[in-house]
Each structure stands twice: as C-alpha cells, then as structure tokens.
Amino acid sequence: MTDQTNVMINIQNIHKQYAQLTALNQVNLTVEQGEFLALVGMSGGGKSTLLRLIAGLEQPTSGSIKINQVPTNDSDSLVRVMFQEDRLLPWMTVLENLSFKSKKSAERQRALNLLELVELKDYADHYPNQLSGGQKQRVALARALMTAPKILLLDEPLGALDALTRRKMQDLILNICEKQKLTTILVTHDVDEAARMADRIVVMKQATNFYETIGPKDRRNPGQVGLVADRVLSAILDEAPVRQFQTA
Amino acid sequence: MQKAAVLSPIKTKRRPIQISWQKVLPFVIPSLIIIIWQVSSNLGWLSSSVLPSPWAVLQDGITLTLSGELPKNLSISLYRATVGLLIGGSIGFILGFINGLSRKCRLLFDSSIQMFRNIPHLALIPLIIIWLGIGESAKISLVAIGTMFPVYINTFHGIRSVDKEFIEMGQSYELSRTQMFRKIIFPAALPQILVGIRYALGVMWTTLIVAETISASSGIGYMANNAEDFVDMETVILCIVVYAVLGKISDLVAKGFESLLLDWQTTGRSKVQ
Ligand SMILES: Nc1ncnc2c1ncn2[C@@H]1O[C@H](COP(=O)(O)OP(=O)(O)OP(=O)(O)O)[C@@H](O)[C@H]1O
Ligand SMILES: [Mg+2]
Numbered sequence: 091m092t093d094q095t096n097v098m099i100n101i102q103n104i105h106k107q108y109a110q111l112t113a114l115n116q117v118n119l120t121v122e123q124g125e126f127l128a129l130v131g132m133s134g135g136g137k138s139t140l141l142r143l144i145a146g147l148e149q150p151t152s153g154s155i156k157i158n159q160v161p162t163n164d165s166d167s168l169v170r171v172m173f174q175e176d177r178l179l180p181w182m183t184v185l186e187n188l189s190f191k192s193k194k195s196a197e198r199q200r201a202l203n204l205l206e207l208v209e210l211k212d213y214a215d216h217y218p219n220q221l222s223g224g225q226k227q228r229v230a231l232a233r234a235l236m237t238a239p240k241i242l243l244l245d246e247p248l249g250a251l252d253a254l255t256r257r258k259m260q261d262l263i264l265n266i267c268e269k270q271k272l273t274t275i276l277v278t279h280d281v282d283e284a285a286r287m288a289d290r291i292v293v294m295k296q297a298t299n300f301y302e303t304i305g306p307k308d309r310r311n312p313g314q315v316g317l318v319a320d321r322v323l324s325a326i327l328d329e330a331p332v333r334q335f336q337t338a
Numbered sequence: 339m340q341k342a343a344v345l346s347p348i349k350t351k352r353r354p355i356q357i358s359w360q361k362v363l364p365f366v367i368p369s370l371i372i373i374i375w376q377v378s379s380n381l382g383w384l385s386s387s388v389l390p391s392p393w394a395v396l397q398d399g400i401t402l403t404l405s406g407e408l409p410k411n412l413s414i415s416l417y418r419a420t421v422g423l424l425i426g427g428s429i430g431f432i433l434g435f436i437n438g439l440s441r442k443c444r445l446l447f448d449s450s451i452q453m454f455r456n457i458p459h460l461a462l463i464p465l466i467i468i469w470l471g472i473g474e475s476a477k478i479s480l481v482a483i484g485t486m487f488p489v490y491i492n493t494f495h496g497i498r499s500v501d502k503e504f505i506e507m508g509q510s511y512e513l514s515r516t517q518m519f520r521k522i523i524f525p526a527a528l529p530q531i532l533v534g535i536r537y538a539l540g541v542m543w544t545t546l547i548v549a550e551t552i553s554a555s556s557g558i559g560y561m562a563n564n565a566e567d568f569v570d571m572e573t574v575i576l577c578i579v580v581y582a583v584l585g586k587i588s589d590l591v592a593k594g595f596e597s598l599l600l601d602w603q604t605t606g607r608s609k610v611q
C-alpha cells in the first residue's frame with residue numbers, strides 16, 4: 091500500500107460538512123488498482139457521501155481526493171456509480187435506460203448482452219415501473235457496467251434480492267471486476283457479503299471512526315468467510331479498537 | 339389465481355354487460371336533461387322566449403349550418419383560438435424553459451412575470467381595443483396573453499422540480515447539456531407542461547368568447563351577441579351548446595396527447611401479467 095504507483099484512489103483528510111451536520115471527518119483511505127474494497131457501517135455513517143465525493147459529484151469541504159494521481163473533478167470518466175436508489179429513468183424502457191448515451195447498434199448489442207448477464211433479457215422493452223425492486227437494481231447494475239469504467243462504486247447494489255439471485259449477482263460482480271481488472275468499492279449492510287466478496291473491509295462509524303480488516307484469503311472457504319464476517323460485525327457493534335487485523 | 343380460474347366462466351358472462359354500462363353511464367344525465375327539457379317545452383311549461391326546446395335549437399343549428407353562417411363563424415373562432423394559443427403557448431414555454439434552466443434569467447424575468455400574471459388579462463380588453471382596434475390582432479393577442487401564463491408557470495415549475503437525483507445520475511454518466519435536456523429534464527417536466535397546456539385550453543375559450551362578445555364582427559361570440567340583439571333565443575342557446583362541445587373536444591385532444599406522450603406513466607404492472 092505504500093507503493094504510490096499502484097494507488098488508484100487516494101483520499102486524504104477528507105472533511106464533509108452539510109450545514110450543522112458533519113458527514114465525514116478526517117477520513118483517510120487508499121485503494122489500490124484492482125482492489126475490491128467493501129465499506130460497511132451504520133446507516134447515516136457517510137458511506138454514500140464518500141462515494142459521491144469519489145465520483146466527483148460533490149466536492150469535499152476540505153481535504154483531497156486523487157484518482158490515478160489526478161484530483162477528482164477531471165477524472166470522471168474513469169468512475170461509474172451505481173446509486174443506492176436505482177435512478178432508472180421512468181420514461182425510458184429498460185433497454186433505453188442502458189443505452190441512453192448513444193443510439194449506436196453496438197451500444198444496443200452491449201446492452202442486450204448485459205441484460206442477459208443480469209438475467210433480464212426478456213424485460214428489455216418494459217418500463218421501470220413494471221419491474222420489481224430487485225429487477226430494477228439489476229438493471230441499474232447493468233447500466234453501471236455499460237461504459238467500461240476503471241473504478242466501480244456500488245452503493246448497496248444487492249439490497250432487494252432474494253438469497254439465490256443475490257449469490258448469483260455477487261458472483262457476476264466478482265467475475266466482471268476480475269475480468270476487467272476494475273477497482274471496486276462496494277457499500278453493503280451485509281457483513282457476510284462483505285466478507286465473501288472483498289479483499290479488504292473498511293468499517294465506517296459515525297463519520298470519524300475507521301476500522302479495517304483484510305478479507306479471507308480463500309473466498310470459497312466458508313469457515314474463513316464466517317470468521318471475517320464475525321470480526322467485522324464485532325467491530326461495528328463494540329467499537330472495538332481493532333485496526334487492521336489479519337485472518338489466520 | 340386458482341380461485342379466479344374457477345370463477346372465470348361467470349365473470350366472462352358478466353364482463354360485456356359491465357363494460358357497456360360503463361360506456362353508457364356518462365351519457366345518462368345529459369340525456370335525461372334533454373328529455374325533460376324537451377317534454378317541458380312540449381307541455382308548455384317552458385315558454386320558448388325563456389328557453390326554446392332542444393328540437394328547435396337543433397333545427398336552428400341545421401338552418402345556420404346550411405346557410406354557411408355557423409361554419410364561417412366557427413372557423414374564424416377556431417382560427418383565432420389556435421393562433422392565439424400557439425403564440426401565447428410558445429412564449430410561455432420559452433420563458434418557462436429559460437427561467438427554469440438559467441438562474442440569471444430567473445432573477446431577471448420571474449418577479450416581473452409574476453407581477454404581470456396577477457392582472458386579470460380580461461381587464462386588458464379596453465386597452466387592447468384602443469391600441470389594436472377590433473381587428474383580428476386584438477382578439478389573438480388577448481388569447482395569447484391569457485394562455486401564456488398557465489403554460490409559463492407549469493413549464494417553469496416542471497423544469498425546476500425535476501428530481502435532483504436524475505440530474506446527478508446524468509452528470510455521473512457525463513451527458514452533454516443537450517442530452518441532459520432531451521433525455522432527462524424535458525421528459526421529466528413534460529407531465530407538468532401538459533397540465534399547463536390543458537389549463538390554457540380552458541382559458542383560451544373563455545378569453546375568446548368574452549373578446550368576441552364585446553368587440554367583433556364575426557365568430558361564435560359575435561353570433562351569440564348578435565342573436566341576443568334580435569332576441570333570437572334558439573341561436574343564443576345554440577352558441578352555448580357549441581362552446582360546450584368545443585370545450586369538450588379540446589379536453590379530449592389534450593387527454594389524447596397526454597396518453598400518447600406519457601404512456602410510460604400509464605403502463606401499469608397489471609397490463610403485463
Ligand atoms: N445532500 C445532503 N444534505 C444534507 N445532509 C446530507 C446530504 N447527504 C447526506 N447527508 C447527511 O450525511 C449523513 C451521511 O449520509 P450518507 O447518505 O452518506 O449515509 P450512509 O452511510 O450512506 O447511510 P445508509 O447506509 O443509510 O445509506 C447523514 O446523516 C445524512 O443525513
Ligand atoms: Mg447510503
């Protein structure tokens with residue numbers, strides 16, 4: 091992590107103030123190229139805010155965010171966000187929502203392929219208000235993958251899914267991130283999901299407190315995944331001063 | 339689902355009757371009124387100098403249509419209404435559009451427009467007659483002024499109240515300014531804009547009728563006013579009926595546009611299953 095050339099996202103001393111409310115205070119975080127980072131923490135802890143800052147949609151009150159060594163405001167095209175709310179445009183069909191940036195047929199084909207991946211090919215001509223919550227989330231996920239980004243920010247992408255689809259989508263995301271060598275930040279409330287997917291887990295508490303842990307070395311080993319999940323959970327619950335501990 | 343399948347034979351038998359009732363129901367009250375009205379006239383309860391019978395009004399309508407008087411006045415009124423609406427609607431839309439999008443324009447124009455809006459536009463009739471006489475431009479200007487404000491206000495609010503989350507989404511996907519307008523802002527504001535247009539249609543007829551009644555030598559309003567001078571009750575009633583029909587038609591046209599342009603709103607989940 092000390093090797094500067096490998097650092098994709100570099101967040102230093104970020105402070106974000108909304109009127110009276112301090113959303114983020116003295117946050118430092120570096121994410122390496124190709125790393126899969128999970129961000130967990132209590133509701134209102136500033137996770138979505140941090141993602142918006144990284145995406146350059148808002149500016150921090152103080153501190154600096156560099157993406158690939160460049161300050162955020164001019165590195166937008168590297169970053170794609172999948173927002174916490176699906177933000178699908180209700181006046182466009184599912185397919186149009188994916189290919190709304192251009193009408194090229196290649197774009198359309200790419201959209202159809204992605205819909206196939208998220209198992210929604212039959213819904214291409216539906217409007218968002220004809221879909222279930224989980225289906226909308228999957229469309230939003232597909233949209234985030236439309237333009238090949240370098241950094242993928244996922245804000246609770248799988249919240250509304252049943253266990254089976256959730257597992258499938260986790261694998262899909264891991265697969266795509268690995269193949270395209272994406273640097274990923276995943277916000278989730280599910281510690282098991284975090285433990286299962288991430289290389290590193292950061293616990294955010296009340297704007298200031300930060301705890302980190304290393305993910306399991308073997309994702310397919312349920313014992314290791316469970317162990318990491320337990321530690322993350324205790325970090326959330328106890329405010330235990332467990333900074334950066336390794337799994338056995 | 340299972341239950342519905344068992345019950346379906348009965349339901350399919352009942353369906354046609356329910357649907358035809360739904361179609362008939364809105365016509366019940368108007369038909370009753372006309373029948374009672376006709377019967378009262380026939381029995382002499384209603385003197386024809388107070389209220390002529392529907393049949394007499396219909397005959398008058400046929401006579402005036404055949405003589406060409408009704409079509410001529412109708413078409414001139416329609417012409418004034420459409421041109422006035424087009425001018426007023428366009429100005430209202432453009433002002434609402436630029437004020438909705440640009441903070442500078444909003445600061446420059448909005449408070450003046452709001453001040454102007456509070457003047458009842460019909461109060462401008464004497465001024466407009468003095469300035470423009472009783473020619474076409476006077477009537478068209480009045481309609482334009484009357485229809486401008488509802489379109490302006492609704493376009494303005496429609497654009498101002500576009501969901502910020504959608505705009506942020508567009509920014510994060512790096513839409514250009516025109517794309518942002520075409521793909522997000524305009525479609526999001528469209529329902530509100532159409533509400534404005536529908537409201538403007540109502541204002542359009544009222545304004546035109548008043549303007550034509552006060553100062554004109556043609557048009558439906560003039561026809562009514564002229565008939566009043568000759569105590570020609572049939573024609574007076576006929577003109578009122580024509581207004582009602584015109585109002586209803588413009589409402590239907592507006593509704594048609596809405597369901598055409600906003601089909602994404604009405605495509606309910608129920609249709610899919
Ligand atoms: N635009 C804003 N204006 C004012 N306050 C805001 C704004 N956005 C977020 N906040 C506040 O900042 C804090 C952090 O919000 P944020 O959405 O980042 O939390 P979160 O960790 O994503 O929570 P959740 O897990 O519930 O999504 C909250 O207290 C919220 O009320
Ligand atoms: Mg959030």
